[in-house]
Amino acid sequence: MIRTLDSVLEWWSRALMAVAIIAGFAMMIHISIDIVARTVFNSPLRTTNQMVAGYYMIAAAFLPIALLGKRDDHISADVFTEFMSPGVRRALDGFTTLLGILYLGAFTWQSWISADRRMNQGEVLEIPGGYLTVWPGRWLLPIAGASLFLCFLLRFIRILTPGAGPDEDHHNRMPEA
Amino acid sequence: ETYTYGSWVPASDYINSDALPEVFRRVDEETNGEVQWELIAGGQLAGGVETFAAIQDGLMDAGVAAANYVPNLLPSIATLYGLAVPGDDPVAAAGAANEVMMLHCPSCLEETRNLNQVPMGGYASAPYMLICRDPITRVDQLQGLRVRASGAPLNIMEMAGASTVSVSLADTVSLLQRGGVDCTTGIGDWLKTFGYGDFAKNVTDFSLGVSSPIVGLMINRDVWNGFTEEQKMAHLRAAPWLSAMHTINNFVIGTNETLEDQIANNGVKMVAPENPEEWQAMMDRYLEEQRTTAIEMASNFGVEDPEAFLDAYDEALIKWGKLSEEIGTDVDKFAETLWEEVYSKVDLSTL
Amino acid sequence: MDGLTLSLVCLGGVLALIAIRTPIGVALGVVSFLGFWELRNFNVALGQMREVPYYFAANWDLSAIPMFLLMGSIVYVSGIATSLFHAARLWLSGLPGGLAVAANIASAGFAAGCGSSVAAAAAMGRLAIPEMLKAGYEKGLATGVVASAGTIAALIPPSILMVLYGIFAETSIASLLIAGIIPGLLTAGAYTAMIMIRCKLNPALSPAAPYEGTDLSRERWKSLREIWPLIVLVFGVIGGLYGGIVTPTEAGAAGSVLALLIAVVQRRMTFLKLWEAVRDAIMTTAQIFFVGMGALMFTRLLSFSGASQMLTDLVAPLALDPVLIVLAMSVIYLILGMFLDPIGIMLITMPVFIPLLKALDFDLIWYGVLVVKFIEVGMLTPPLGFNVFVVKGVVGKTIPLTTIFRGVGWFLLCDLVVVILLVSFPGISLWLPSLMN
Ligand code: NA
Ligand code: NA
Numbered sequence: 001m002i003r004t005l006d007s008v009l010e011w012w013s014r015a016l017m018a019v020a021i022i023a024g025f026a027m028m029i030h031i032s033i034d035i036v037a038r039t040v041f042n043s044p045l046r047t048t049n050q051m052v053a054g055y056y057m058i059a060a061a062f063l064p065i066a067l068l069g070k071r072d073d074h075i076s077a078d079v080f081t082e083f084m085s086p087g088v089r090r091a092l093d094g095f096t097t098l099l100g101i102l103y104l105g106a107f108t109w110q111s112w113i114s115a116d117r118r119m120n121q122g123e124v125l126e127i128p129g130g131y132l133t134v135w136p137g138r139w140l141l142p143i144a145g146a147s148l149f150l151c152f153l154l155r156f157i158r159i160l161t162p163g164a165g166p167d168e169d170h171h172n173r174m175p176e177a
Numbered sequence: 178e179t180y181t182y183g184s185w186v187p188a189s190d191y192i193n194s195d196a197l198p199e200v201f202r203r204v205d206e207e208t209n210g211e212v213q214w215e216l217i218a219g220g221q222l223a224g225g226v227e228t229f230a231a232i233q234d235g236l237m238d239a240g241v242a243a244a245n246y247v248p249n250l251l252p253s254i255a256t257l258y259g260l261a262v263p264g265d266d267p268v269a270a271a272g273a274a275n276e277v278m279m280l281h282c283p284s285c286l287e288e289t290r291n292l293n294q295v296p297m298g299g300y301a302s303a304p305y306m307l308i309c310r311d312p313i314t315r316v317d318q319l320q321g322l323r324v325r326a327s328g329a330p331l332n333i334m335e336m337a338g339a340s341t342v343s344v345s346l347a348d349t350v351s352l353l354q355r356g357g358v359d360c361t362t363g364i365g366d367w368l369k370t371f372g373y374g375d376f377a378k379n380v381t382d383f384s385l386g387v388s389s390p391i392v393g394l395m396i397n398r399d400v401w402n403g404f405t406e407e408q409k410m411a412h413l414r415a416a417p418w419l420s421a422m423h424t425i426n427n428f429v430i431g432t433n434e435t436l437e438d439q440i441a442n443n444g445v446k447m448v449a450p451e452n453p454e455e456w457q458a459m460m461d462r463y464l465e466e467q468r469t470t471a472i473e474m475a476s477n478f479g480v481e482d483p484e485a486f487l488d489a490y491d492e493a494l495i496k497w498g499k500l501s502e503e504i505g506t507d508v509d510k511f512a513e514t515l516w517e518e519v520y521s522k523v524d525l526s527t528l
Numbered sequence: 529m530d531g532l533t534l535s536l537v538c539l540g541g542v543l544a545l546i547a548i549r550t551p552i553g554v555a556l557g558v559v560s561f562l563g564f565w566e567l568r569n570f571n572v573a574l575g576q577m578r579e580v581p582y583y584f585a586a587n588w589d590l591s592a593i594p595m596f597l598l599m600g601s602i603v604y605v606s607g608i609a610t611s612l613f614h615a616a617r618l619w620l621s622g623l624p625g626g627l628a629v630a631a632n633i634a635s636a637g638f639a640a641g642c643g644s645s646v647a648a649a650a651a652m653g654r655l656a657i658p659e660m661l662k663a664g665y666e667k668g669l670a671t672g673v674v675a676s677a678g679t680i681a682a683l684i685p686p687s688i689l690m691v692l693y694g695i696f697a698e699t700s701i702a703s704l705l706i707a708g709i710i711p712g713l714l715t716a717g718a719y720t721a722m723i724m725i726r727c728k729l730n731p732a733l734s735p736a737a738p739y740e741g742t743d744l745s746r747e748r749w750k751s752l753r754e755i756w757p758l759i760v761l762v763f764g765v766i767g768g769l770y771g772g773i774v775t776p777t778e779a780g781a782a783g784s785v786l787a788l789l790i791a792v793v794q795r796r797m798t799f800l801k802l803w804e805a806v807r808d809a810i811m812t813t814a815q816i817f818f819v820g821m822g823a824l825m826f827t828r829l830l831s832f833s834g835a836s837q838m839l840t841d842l843v844a845p846l847a848l849d850p851v852l853i854v855l856a857m858s859v860i861y862l863i864l865g866m867f868l869d870p871i872g873i874m875l876i877t878m879p880v881f882i883p884l885l886k887a888l889d890f891d892l893i894w895y896g897v898l899v900v901k902f903i904e905v906g907m908l909t910p911p912l913g914f915n916v917f918v919v920k921g922v923v924g925k926t927i928p929l930t931t932i933f934r935g936v937g938w939f940l941l942c943d944l945v946v947v948i949l950l951v952s953f954p955g956i957s958l959w960l961p962s963l964m965n
Contacts, residue, residue, distance in 0.1 A: 028598060031591070053587055076552055110578040189883050219878060222831055347695045355771055375702065
């Protein structure tokens, strides 16, 4: 059960990450095309700033948070915890994961409200000679938030039920040294 | 009770240093200290776009509202205040804009009500001008010129055949410095605030129009409804001072001083158009188009009868053009006129 | 609870939560939430969460962060930068702590093409830290030098922070950018001197890595021939900026494409490598932004509780003594730098300090360099040190955060010296801009 949930979440978080990667690449290309179009062809693109702000940046900033949470890669500090007994450490781990669950719960709930409101208002940004619809980008927040919420929840269940399965492999971004 | 006003404008700006404090002093005095406003400036509480949600949600109790940031939320006000008013009379533009918004534009007030907000105290900015690296005196020089612009001046430049660029105000300076753009459109203050005058020394002496895009005192409606009738009146009486002080002291007197200072100390030159009529003709051609575009835009956002408030604005502009001659640069007189002509006539039940 | 008490309680709360290994973004967010609840009400607390994260990320100016990160990681995965490090290593092999000195000098060079210290630390971290660890360098030194040397990128143009300061202070961005060059080089020099002295006194920090080949001088000159791609990249980015082709915000994206082109021409790029490069850049972006949006909520909380007013009350009585003012501001920046992100620090301090400085007729360019230096010091101090976080992101779980912070401590001592010099001799900052006029 937990294993199934884990693999579904793993797959889903990676999918979100893939979208974020594509958005990051698109951001680079879009900005660069704008520079070339402006400098060489004297005809700049109209939507660069707004596309970057309303879509690419949102995707890049939020979509990876689930995968980061799943791999315990969100930035945190081992100040005292390294010297604590495994039991205390697990209790604290449970507590901080619970905080994460509450925070992400509130985040998801509120960004959902916001996205819903913006969709109904048809949020746009002003661009030269018209408008760019940006409300769809708002929905990336509750999607990413809910995913990280579930990752924290899974982690919490793991902490409560130690024998339930091996800990996920901790991803290590250090290149082979 | 103390309420919070969040301003995204830099703290050193005149609106934060002088205009708003004067308004809050007057409210304080008229309500015998029952309503006090605390000003938190420089975007500490919310940025320009975020301001609308921050007021709506009651994070802050009031703020500076630039309607063109949220055309979908405030289509009537954004349409109205996106219009370029020909000439260089910010007083007339601010007077007319306040009058139409408060008295002759039901959809303006309905839109703000839907956002749980109450608008007052709009102000106009200084005339837009063409600020260039090389002197530009003829309209045909605009052909193919790289110009940074936004809003109405952007459309004017496009019509004249310029190639417009829409980078941010802050990024513009580095492009001007190295010739990435030839010109920018902007108000005189920007020669100093964004440092354009350091690199673009030629200001073409022709107004690309003034506009009145900002509602200076946008109040959360729950807060407003919590006020007694006298407290509401105190705000309506104080709001004209925001419009008058900021429009005259900052955008008429202050902008001229900045310009003079840039001319005297920074090598900036005002260059006269070779043939003023052709510039005027360009402007006239734009103004013809402007109304059609405005109606189209407002209708796209679901405004029912944009013609009505556009007509009211045209009428009010004529009226305030005359009043402006009497007002000149007299702030008290402008505030009093605004009170007599606009704010004293506001029906509280419509807000 | 009055504003000051609430602020202090919240600072304490953040510290406590971070100490028990709460993700730092969560710690900041939760404390801000509770703070707003106490200060205003539950709905306002929720409202913060509704809009702040979106508007924090939906920001054109901040797009420079992922784009410069991307440039760094393209340079890294393609192996372009390895040649630079290789060259530096050959040339500096005789020096005590040669690899750390090489990392430091390479960072200073990279700074000329990179606008944010976070991005510089990320790029150099991927490149230099594994090499140093392989050579048996002490972990604190190996990671500390990269985190610290990254801050040079914010001083030497292009610099996002200088541009932001220029906007807040309404002063010449062009002069600011030029003004940062010498202070940046000074910082690099101070770091180099410190590394060499330390490694000389304590050889265990950096086991000697003698050159093993036969013809050192030939290898040295040969290594220089291999660094042309990086020179093309750096001069391409700087040239684009100074030629008015790209704005400081766009430079990262243009640099990424240029790096990509170079890598493709050199046949050093594959689809998989590109994917990895973008992934690393975006992962680090999300890590930083997750903390950043918490930091922004925390900034808002401090603003609501009257932080600006408190600062004014603190500084105003000193208004007649410029030395005391600078001293007080330094202390304030140090304290805020512990807890806030660069933009948060600017938001809170600029409205208070800029009018004061204008009134006192201080030179805003000189002060801008100081502010950027202070903010960069804040990028290194615990508990919230974004440069340290980036290095942590690069090394993964192999090195604890505390080790990195400890390693950074020595560099902070150098920064202290640099700050004293910058305050005592404004000419260090102002000489170059004065040539421009
Ligand atoms: Na730099
Ligand atoms: Na810090």
